[in-house]
Amino acid sequence: MTTLQNVLDVIERLWPARGAEEWDAPGLLSGDPSAGVSRILLAVDAVAATVDEAIEGDHDLLLVHHPLLMRGVTTVAESTAKGAMLARLIRGECALVAAHTNADVVETGTSGRLAELLHLSEVAAIAERPTSNGHGGDGHAGDGHGVTGLGRTGVLPEATTLGELARTLAQLLPATAGGVRVGGEYDRRVARVALCGGAGDSLLAEPAVRDSDVYITSDLRHHPASEALETARIAGGPALIDVSHWASEWLWLDTAAAELRTALPGVEVVVSELRTDPWDFVVVQ
Numbered sequence: 693m694t695t696l697q698n699v700l701d702v703i704e705r706l707w708p709a710r711g712a713e714e715w716d717a718p719g720l721l722s723g724d725p726s727a728g729v730s731r732i733l734l735a736v737d738a739v740a741a742t743v744d745e746a747i748e749g750d751h752d753l754l755l756v757h758h759p760l761l762m763r764g765v766t767t768v769a770e771s772t773a774k775g776a777m778l779a780r781l782i783r784g785e786c787a788l789v790a791a792h793t794n795a796d797v798v799e800t801g802t803s804g805r806l807a808e809l810l811h812l813s814e815v816a817a818i819a820e821r822p823t824s825n826g827h828g829g830d831g832h833a834g835d836g837h838g839v840t841g842l843g844r845t846g847v848l849p850e851a852t853t854l855g856e857l858a859r860t861l862a863q864l865l866p867a868t869a870g871g872v873r874v875g876g877e878y879d880r881r882v883a884r885v886a887l888c889g890g891a892g893d894s895l896l897a898e899p900a901v902r903d904s905d906v907y908i909t910s911d912l913r914h915h916p917a918s919e920a921l922e923t924a925r926i927a928g929g930p931a932l933i934d935v936s937h938w939a940s941e942w943l944w945l946d947t948a949a950a951e952l953r954t955a956l957p958g959v960e961v962v963v964s965e966l967r968t969d970p971w972d973f974v975v976v977q
Contacts, residue, residue, distance in 0.1 A: 694959050696787050697725040699732070699753060702955040703791055706948075707801070711821055711840075712794040717762045722778055723787025729753050732952065734945045735964040736938050738788060742964055743777045747784035749962070754781065755948075757802070757941050759790035795944070796842060797821045800951065802889030802944040803844045806908070809864050809943065810885065812846025815839050818886060818900045843888035843909075845900045851883040854906060854931050861908065861935060865943070868936040869971040873912075875921050876931025882906045886930060889940040896920045904930045910937035938969040 700720060712718050733751040735742040738760040746754040760774055768775035781788050796802050797817075807815050820841035848857075855878035862872045882905035888895055892909030893916040901907050907920075907930040923929055945963045952961045 693728045694730065694956060695725065696720075696723050696727050696729050696753065699729050699952075699956065699959070700725065700789070702952065703755075703789065706951055706955070707791045707795040707798055709794055711797045712792065715763070716793045717759045718790045718792045718794050721760055721788040721790060722782055723753070723789070727752065727785070727787065729787070729959060731960045731962065732956075733962050733964055734949055734952075735966065735968065736941050736945070737968040738777060738790075739968050740773070740777060741966050742968060743780055743786075745964055745966060746786050747780060751786055751962070753787045753789060755789050755791065755952075757790065757792055757795065757944070759792055760788065791948070793842075795948070796889065797840055799839050800947050802941045803842070803887055804839065805944045805947050806864075806887055806889055806940060807844040807846055807885075810846075810860070810887075811849050812844065812885060813849070815844055815846040816900070817841025818843030818845060818888065818895050818898050843886065843892065843895055843898075843901075845884065845886045845904055848883050848885060851881050854878060854880040854882050854933075857882055857885075857906065858933055861933065865935055865939040866967065868939050868967065868969040869973050870936055870969070871974075873934040874931065875917060875934075876906070880905075880931055882931065889944065890937055893917070902929050906931045906933060908933045908935065910935055910940050936969050938967070 729752040731751040732753045732755055733746045734755050736757045738756045768778050770776045770779050854876050858872050858874045884904045885906055886901040886904035887908040891911035893912050895901055896916055912934040949961045949963050
């Protein structure tokens with residue numbers, strides 16, 4: 693029988709906890725490590741819909757990218773959204789585990805997957821993350837090799853326009869109400885790409901981003917985005933493409949599922965198709 697602890701050991705090999713950012717809280721949130729696991733549901737977010745999907749699908753583990761509890765938690769009362777979800781999971785005997793920034797930094801993580809889908813060459817990390825052995829974070833299954841760290845840079849197979857690259861992303865990513873937003877001229881030529889799956893405005897000032905033709909990420913706020921574009925007009929810098937946070941990280945789930953299936957051949961691994969992007973519609977002005 694495969695136990696939850698067996699799964700946690702595999703998760704640690706694939707996405708070592710030491711790769712997580714200091715503020716992050718990946719790992720086991722609820723569940724008995726000695727309990728058996730035969731079905732795993734993968735999702736970006738633990739929300740009511742994915743919790744229901746996990747329970748109703750008789751899954752033993754809901755493995756998510758975003759931790760449900762990270763900071764400022766003072767209650768898990770069922771009168772709160774997070775408390776109600778935890779209680780439902782516990783009653784349904786479904787464990788909850790998160791692999792967050794520790795899954796971002798590995799070679800096959802969220803940014804690595806997007807770089808792969810764009811067929812980038814000369815791939816490197818935007819910001820490397822050291823590990824206890826003094827090298828970059830583990831690339832794959834803890835082997836210490838490969839491209840590791842936050843974000844990726846690389847070169848497109850062929851130079852294209854900013855507008856066509858945005859259209860390519862719209863085809864690669866699952867559809868969301870917000871679509872793909874772009875800062876820059878449609879016909880601007882782009883070849884060198886920087887990208888970061890999930891929220892990435894903290895990397896805007898990184899030299900690898902500044903030296904790229906375009907930066908693809910999510911959750912770009914008004915002031916950081918505006919300042920980056922204004923700086924680019926004077927001193928050079930990338931155009932910006934802002935995509936859905938959920939969509940940019942959902943692409944990674946298939947890769948994670950394949951790695952888990954290889955490591956846990958007796959366990960069924962399912963990727964949730966539910967859209968957990970928070971936005972339902974937009975009104976175009």
